[in-house]
Amino acid sequence: MTHWDIISWISIAVLILGSIAIFVWFLFDAVKLVRALGRAAGSERRGGKESRRDGGD
Amino acid sequence: MSAIDYAVVGLYVAGMLAVGILVSRRITGFRDFIVASGRLTAPLLACGLVSTYYGLDVLFGGSEVAYQEGLVAWFVYTRPYYLAILIAALFIARKLRQHDFLSLPDVVARYYGNGTRGLVAVASFLYALPIVSIMGIGMLLDLLLGVPFPIGVLIGAALSVVYTVLGGLLADTLTDTVQFMLMCVTLGVATALVLQTQGGIDGMRAALPASYFDPTGTYPPSVLIVFAASALSALVEPAFFQRIFAAVSYRAVLVALLVGIGLWAAYDWATTILGMAAASAGIETDARYALLTLVLDVLPVGLKGMFVAGVLATAMSTIDSYLLIAGGNLAYDLYRPLVRPDMSDAAVLRLTRWMTLVAAAACVALALFFQSIVSAWIFMSTMLVATATVPVLAGLYLPIRAAPAAGLAAALTGLAAAIAFYVLVNAFGTFDAEWSTRIWTVNLAGHPIELWQEHAVLVALPLSAATFAVAQIFTVLRPATIRVDAARPAPAEDGQ
Numbered sequence: 246m247t248h249w250d251i252i253s254w255i256s257i258a259v260l261i262l263g264s265i266a267i268f269v270w271f272l273f274d275a276v277k278l279v280r281a282l283g284r285a286a287g288s289e290r291r292g293g294k295e296s297r298r299d300g301g302d
Numbered sequence: 303m304s305a306i307d308y309a310v311v312g313l314y315v316a317g318m319l320a321v322g323i324l325v326s327r328r329i330t331g332f333r334d335f336i337v338a339s340g341r342l343t344a345p346l347l348a349c350g351l352v353s354t355y356y357g358l359d360v361l362f363g364g365s366e367v368a369y370q371e372g373l374v375a376w377f378v379y380t381r382p383y384y385l386a387i388l389i390a391a392l393f394i395a396r397k398l399r400q401h402d403f404l405s406l407p408d409v410v411a412r413y414y415g416n417g418t419r420g421l422v423a424v425a426s427f428l429y430a431l432p433i434v435s436i437m438g439i440g441m442l443l444d445l446l447l448g449v450p451f452p453i454g455v456l457i458g459a460a461l462s463v464v465y466t467v468l469g470g471l472l473a474d475t476l477t478d479t480v481q482f483m484l485m486c487v488t489l490g491v492a493t494a495l496v497l498q499t500q501g502g503i504d505g506m507r508a509a510l511p512a513s514y515f516d517p518t519g520t521y522p523p524s525v526l527i528v529f530a531a532s533a534l535s536a537l538v539e540p541a542f543f544q545r546i547f548a549a550v551s552y553r554a555v556l557v558a559l560l561v562g563i564g565l566w567a568a569y570d571w572a573t574t575i576l577g578m579a580a581a582s583a584g585i586e587t588d589a590r591y592a593l594l595t596l597v598l599d600v601l602p603v604g605l606k607g608m609f610v611a612g613v614l615a616t617a618m619s620t621i622d623s624y625l626l627i628a629g630g631n632l633a634y635d636l637y638r639p640l641v642r643p644d645m646s647d648a649a650v651l652r653l654t655r656w657m658t659l660v661a662a663a664a665c666v667a668l669a670l671f672f673q674s675i676v677s678a679w680i681f682m683s684t685m686l687v688a689t690a691t692v693p694v695l696a697g698l699y700l701p702i703r704a705a706p707a708a709g710l711a712a713a714l715t716g717l718a719a720a721i722a723f724y725v726l727v728n729a730f731g732t733f734d735a736e737w738s739t740r741i742w743t744v745n746l747a748g749h750p751i752e753l754w755q756e757h758a759v760l761v762a763l764p765l766s767a768a769t770f771a772v773a774q775i776f777t778v779l780r781p782a783t784i785r786v787d788a789a790r791p792a793p794a795e796d797g798q
Contacts, residue, residue: 249373249503249515253493253575259568260490267561268483271345275476 307607314484314611315461318477318618322465325473332651335470336630337404337548342475347545347558349482350475350623352565354541356485357620358438361613364570365593368577371521372514376574378526382533384563390536391559397698398543399552405627406543406690407635413697414709416639421713422690423635426540429686430628431661435617436462437669442613445591455669462621463662467655471548474622481615486565488612491605492597493572496579499600503575509582525737528756534763535683538690540627625665629658680756681724688716688762692770705777708770716766723758731755 333339342350367375403409406426411419439458443449449457465473500506506514513520521529536542542559549555573593580592587595594613601609633653638645645653693709731742731753742753 247503247507250497252571253497253503256568256571256575257490257494257497259564260486260493260572263561263565263568264483264486264490267345267348268479271349271479274343274345277343 304603304606306604307610310604310607311611311614314480314614317480318461319465321477322468322473325465325469325476329470329472329651331647332634332654333404333647334472335651335654336626336634337544338470338472338475340548341472341550342545342548342554343550344554344557344561346475346479347549347554348561348565349479350619351542351545351558351562352569353478353482353485353615353619354545354623355539355562355620356566356569356616357432357435358613358617359434360570361489361573361616362438362590362593364573365577365580366589368574369581369589369592371519372510372578372581373517373574374519374521375577376570377517378519378521379529380566380570382530383536384567386533386536387542387559387563387566390539390542391556391563394537394695394698395542395546395555395559396552398546399549399555403543403547405547405630405635406538406540406694407631409543410690410693410697410709410713411635411639413704414693414706414713418693418706418709418713420636420640421710421717422693423631425686425689425717426635427628427631427661428682429535430540430624430631431665431668431682432621432624433665433668435620436665439614439617439621440669441591442594442610442617445594446610452670455666458617458621459662459666462618463625463659466622466626467658471544471626474626475548477622478619481619484608484612484615485619486569488605488609489569489572489576492601492609493575495600496576496596500579500582506578506582509584510578514578514581524752524754524757528754528760531759531763532680532683532687532756534691534759535687538686538694540631540686541623544623544627544630621665625658625661628661628665629654629656632657632660684720684724684756684759684762685717687759688720688766689713690716691763692716692766696770696774700774702778705774707777708773711773712766712770715769716762719762719765720758723753723761724755727753727755727758 329335331339364375364379367379398409401409401412403412405423407419407423410422436455436458440451440454443454443457444451465477469476497503501508518526545558546555549558576593576596580587580596583596585592585595585599597609598606633656634650637653637657638650642649690713692712693704696712697704697709727740727742731740733739734741737754740755744751744753
């Protein structure tokens with residue numbers, strides 16, 4: 246096995262394992278992101294209702 | 303391809319559209335749409351950056367060079383980019399995070415005003431049009447399904463634009479994560495299978511000329527310099543800038559770009575090996591499709607569909623991101639500041655969605671118009687580097703306040719010089735079939751000098767820098783002169 250072979254197999258490992266690891270990391274973050282988006286949308290809806298009650302537009 | 307392969311591709315496309323529809327309900331304003339309100343964390347940024355920056359031009363272009371030249375594709379063509387991206391990550395991103403920017407033209411507007419902003423917005427718009435990737439989808443659908451090329455181009459643009467227009471950067475980034483994994487995993491699996499069928503690098507070495515394993519290949523030094531200079535585009539890359547503004551913190555950008563460099567290096571190496579493997583397998587085809595032809599020969603049923611979905615993902619993740627940038631350039635960077643500065647946030651958001659559709663239509667038209675798309679892409683990349691690099695870097699790093707006139711002069715000179723160089727080389731040069739470019743041979747004191755159209759950036763960038771320096775010095779000295787004049791007593795008072 247030449248050093249080019251070793252680099253090739255390292256690249257393959259980085260592509261497959263690295264991208265799966267980052268995707269799993271993303272899934273953990275996505276939960277937080279969806280919650281943050283839900284909170285932002287909720288506070289916007291509440292803000293809209295309150296402004297309508299106050300006679301705002 | 304079998305029915306299972308088609309089902310895999312269909313499932314992927316349906317999933318992408320569903321994400322766009324779901325996310326569209328959460329978009330509440332322009333900032334949400336264009337930079338996801340600065341919510342993107344490191345893994346989201348890494349997935350988005352890797353999949354966006356690497357489109358079909360890299361997949362097919364990198365393997366094309368490797369198919370014809372060998373390892374030089376990785377050692378010379380791609381390595382300067384890693385260095386430029388590292389500089390962007392360590393220095394430029396930190397500076398950019400200190401301000402509340404939303405786009406690349408926003409940066410120059412802060413230092414030089416709306417004139418320079420308009421010029422950079424036009425250059426950024428042209429650069430961002432993802433013509434190569436849209437053409438790639440057209441060619442892919444033609445190759446695999448026999449769909450006529452113009453119809454394939456339309457399908458590619460339509461699929462990518464739907465979820466982008468609906469969900470903005472957030473939908474783009476969420477779809478990018480799936481697209482990122484698909485493109486990386488399928489390329490990794492394909493490379494592993496191809497390496498085994500070809501008997502590893504030793505097997506290729508027996509079938510290929512020794513020059514394929516020379517890291518500098520057979521390219522002349524002037525071409526190698528152009529490859530290195532083209533990496534400068536990473537310093538003013540609109541997609542990088544947008545992700546930097548959309549990040550939750552500087553640390554998230556730094557981590558994402560460093561992770562990205564590792565993945566880009568692995569991706570480039572894999573495409574290089576696949577291109578060389580296609581040459582060693584004796585595949586006789588258009589060099590750009592050597593990788594696709596080889597991989598579809600080697601992969602089993604099911605994986606073939608996954609790989610095609612991966613190729614589609616590579617294209618779509620680039621198309622969606624750049625269409626969003628191009629739409630933002632038209633609405634937020636050109637129309638709003640120059641025509642209607644009092645536009646409401648909701649109106650900017652609505653207009654950006656329409657302009658993203660306009661950008662997609664322009665892209666389809668250009669994809670159908672251009673015969674050789676590589677030349678068009680180099681031209682657009684040169685325009686961006688020549689127009690934006692000097693004003694952006696000077697604005698961010700000059701220890702004294704950069705003069706608005708200097709930024710405008712530098713942007714104008716860079717753009718004009720690049721266009722003039724292209725016009726001259728195309729008017730007086732001849733097409734060289736070996737290098738697929740136009741070359742103008744000029745006799746200078748008896749010495750013939752070859753000017754390639756790709757050399758435009760090497761002329762335009764120094765001219766832009768020199769113009770900036772002259773205009774800056776002139777502007778700095780001028781107020782001092784005025785102050786000296788003002789300190790002198792008025793002639794009338796002297797007479798009294």
